[in-house]
Amino acid sequence: MPAETEQRMEAFLVAGFDCFVDLTAPGERDSYDQWVPRTSLYLRKPIPDHDVPRLPDHMAEILVEIEAALREGRQVYVHCRAGIGRTGTVVGCYLVNSGLEGDAALVELNRLWAENERSRYWEEVPETPAQKEFVRTWRQPPPPPLKAAPLLPPPVSRSSEPRLATTAQSGARERFLGSFIGLAVGDALAAATQFRKPGTFSPVGDLLGGGPFAVPRGAWTDDTAMALVLAESLHHSAGFDANDQVARYGRWQKEGYLSATGECSGITASVSRALATAKYRRQPFAGSHDPAHEDKEVLSRVVATVMYFFADGREAVRQSVEAARITNQAPLVLDCVRLFAAMLHQALAGRDKASILKPGSELLDIESLKAPVRTVLEGAYLRNAPSTSKSSGGVVELLEAALSAFDRSRDFRGGVLEVVNLGHDSDIAAAVYGQLAGAFYGVNAIPGTWRNSLMRKDLLEETAGRLLASAMVERPD
Structure with a gap:
């Protein structure tokens, strides 16, 4: 398998890809990051299989990384296990961030998907209704509000358990x-x-x-x-x-x-x-x-x-x-x-x-x-x-x-x-x-x-x- 993995990586590099966003969990598939050259970028951002991110902040973090890589002129390859569910969800949310409404993003996503050979066997992406709904309702979360911190610690009541002892x-x-x-x-x-x-x-x-x-x-x-x-x-x-x-x-x-x-x-x-x-x-x-x-x-x-x-x-x-x-x-x-x-x-x-x-x-x-x-x-x-x-x-x-x-x-x-x-x-x-x-x-x-x-x-x-x-x-x- 290492020889096959190395050959596949070489094919991606020849095609011009130099940023790899891996949505699989550790152990879900054989690791390949050791084959990624130092001049390329490997990012592991796991999403549960057949599911959506547990928190909106996780999707926001993925999109920030993708957008930053694209601004640097990189060619980005996003993948999961089959390239249907998790990958479709991420790309759909990226299209929303690019200015499309949720439903329009799903239409554009499937127009692009139709150009993929795999669409002959799986007609529509993302895979699950929950993933489609995630794209349809996606909004980039705003940064958390900042609250002033006093210079002295507030008094702690007897009933509270301070996180910092x-x-x-x-x-x-x-x-x-x-x-x-x-x-x-x-x-x-x-x-x-x-x-x-x-x-x-x-x-x-x-x-x-x-x-x-x-x-x-x-x-x-x-x-x-x-x-x-x-x-x-x-x-x-x-x-x-x-x-x-x-x-x-x-x-x-x-x-x-x-x-x-x-x-x-x-x-x-x-x-x-x-x-x-x-x-x-x-x-x-x-x-x-x-x-x-x-x-x-x-x-x-x-x-x-x-x-x-x-x-x-x-x-x-x-x-x-x-x-x-x-x-x-x-x-x-x-x-x-x-x-x-x-x-x-x-x-x-x-x-x-x-x-x-x-x-x-x-x-x-x-x-x-x-x-x-x-x-x-x-x-x-x-x-x-x-x-x-x-x-x-x-x-x-x-x-x-x-x-x-x-x-x-x-x-x-x-x-x-x-x-x-x-x-x-x-x-x-x-x-x-x-x-x-x-x-x-x-x-x-x-x-x-x-x-x-x-x-x-x-x-x-x-x-x-x-x-x-x-x-x-x-x-x-």
């Missing part, structure tokens, strides 16, 4: 501060090693500054600045507002807003490109879908969304992915964001290392993760000795490098220096380690000389405190 503990503030300060410390420590090959520099053991952006000692760069901008947007908008985030990132890019030095230091080409595209297209989710673009810096700002939406772990993971999509939408990158967000949520909740490194299905859909990311969850990095950890590879390798150091660490200092001295993308790797280890060990475990040397330390602490207050707010479903 851990934030009431005395260690919550230490963990939240530790995670945000840990991010900035990791970012600042890596200034002297970023983009450099191991062996070409003396091992770093303290904050030095310098590096490719010639920053002063204690200065942090884009990794921390973008997390601060995202946190401010969440607070100012009382929730997730992609347009507001793009506008604030643009202000940081032009003015150095919320930076350590008043300048925009370290912005990557991919972030610049995404912000320019968002402005031109007036579409905030402008990150590339290209699997070859493994832009790792999205992992650096996960802390802001996980903290803000902490009261609901699954929502924290989902919103972290949404925030990443503004600058990158490659499936492998987004899955790494999902996994790291779940791990960070566990750390902020005060869990032990084993629970942090292996979050469960209560936080993320493990079976839907791409295979390389599932191997991370299974502990592939445990086989890596310090000398073989990589910060120069793709997003999976960088995440493994940070997790490998965290797993072996006995304190914050030892692990972060291990990551920093890997060179290459050490700023991102150290930022990832800093968020996780800072939450696990707490702010007081970060060397005081490093904490007190950070530029704009008051801004970092104020932001972490505000996020903690937001975490104590239970949001309605």
